[in-house]
Amino acid sequence: MLALFCLRLAFGLIGSLLILNPARINPRFFRVHFLTALGLTALAAVFLRETADLWLWAALAAGGFFAFLGSVSWSLDRAPGGRPLIVLTALAGAAALLLAELAGEHPAGLGWQLAGDFASAALLGTATTAMLMGHSYLIAPAMSLTPLLRLLAAVAVAAGLRLALAGVGLWCWTEGHSLANLTDVTVLWLPVRWVVGLLGPLVLAWMAWQAARIRSTQSATGILYVVVIFCFLGELTGQLLLSTTGYLL
Numbered sequence: 001m002l003a004l005f006c007l008r009l010a011f012g013l014i015g016s017l018l019i020l021n022p023a024r025i026n027p028r029f030f031r032v033h034f035l036t037a038l039g040l041t042a043l044a045a046v047f048l049r050e051t052a053d054l055w056l057w058a059a060l061a062a063g064g065f066f067a068f069l070g071s072v073s074w075s076l077d078r079a080p081g082g083r084p085l086i087v088l089t090a091l092a093g094a095a096a097l098l099l100a101e102l103a104g105e106h107p108a109g110l111g112w113q114l115a116g117d118f119a120s121a122a123l124l125g126t127a128t129t130a131m132l133m134g135h136s137y138l139i140a141p142a143m144s145l146t147p148l149l150r151l152l153a154a155v156a157v158a159a160g161l162r163l164a165l166a167g168v169g170l171w172c173w174t175e176g177h178s179l180a181n182l183t184d185v186t187v188l189w190l191p192v193r194w195v196v197g198l199l200g201p202l203v204l205a206w207m208a209w210q211a212a213r214i215r216s217t218q219s220a221t222g223i224l225y226v227v228v229i230f231c232f233l234g235e236l237t238g239q240l241l242l243s244t245t246g247y248l249l
Contacts (some may be wrong), residue, residue, distance in 0.1 A: 001239045003047035007100055008117060008235070010040035010063070011093030012125020014070075017086045019154060024144050027074045029136055030082065033129070034070035037089065041067060041096070048100065056099040063092035097121070107246035108169070116165055116248045120235050122158035126151055127201060127224065127231045130208070134221025141217070148212050148220065155205045155227065163198045166238070169248035186245055189237055193249060197234010201227050 014037050017030060041064045048056065066089040073082045097117055106113045130151035137143060170190075204227045211220040241249040 003044045004100060006040045006044040007097045008121040009124045010037040011097055012121035013037050013129060014086060014090045014093055016125040016129040019150055020147050024147055027079050031071050031074040034067045038064055038067035051103055053103060056103055059092055059096035059099050063096050066092055108248050112248055119162045119165055123162050124231055124235060126154040126158050127227050130155055131224035131228050134217055134224050137217035145212055152205055152209045159202045165248050166198060173245055173247040173249060189241055193234060193237045193241060196230050197237055200230040
């Protein structure tokens with residue numbers, strides 16, 4: 001479970017860079033993302049050391065290698081090859097996530113779980129990137145608000161997609177279970193999953209958007225801290241519910 005979470009977050013962090021314009025942002029921001037993705041990929045490899053096959057090891061190695069090159073590239077003047085390395089690292093991350101799912105169990109069906117994986121990666125990656133972007137305005141207060149607003153819009157889209165998938169899963173699950181049965185531990189976890197992990201990020205992303213529009217970037221960043229915590233708790237709870245129910249709740 002933790003290996004998949006690390007892979008989702010690493011892939012989401014790098015993938016979120018694709019919607020940003022490097023000309024508007026300090027290269028240091030990209031370098032930190034690549035280093036974080038490198039650390040998460042290494043951590044996922046530790047968790048997968050007993051179950052990974054040769055192809056998964058190759059994907060993890062490629063992801064780590066490209067992340068390292070990306071961190072070096074964005075440390076240099078004009079970041080030579082920086083943009084292509086974002087694409088290559090994202091592709092390696094997607095391949096590692098796919099192969100990790102193929103190597104494990106998929107009670108909800110491979111297609112549904114992959115859809116959940118990529119929606120989860122998008123939500124985790126955009127939320128964390130938006131929070132880190134908010135910090136950039138502390139040292140560059142005159143920077144354009146476009147990157148932050150674009151990321152906040154991406155958070156809302158990712159949360160909406162995750163909510164739609166969870167809604168389908170909940171509808172399928174309730175065909176054979178009652179939400180009024182409080183002896184079922186799943187019913188007790190569902191409010192945490194939905195209120196904290198799905199609805200909370202949507203509402204808070206809107207609040208952060210409103211704060212950013214009036215250039216209250218510190219307030220927006222504070223709200224995004226909570227969004228990241230909610231997303232982390234929600235996705236971990238979602239993985240727990242998937243393992244116990246077999247549905248993307």
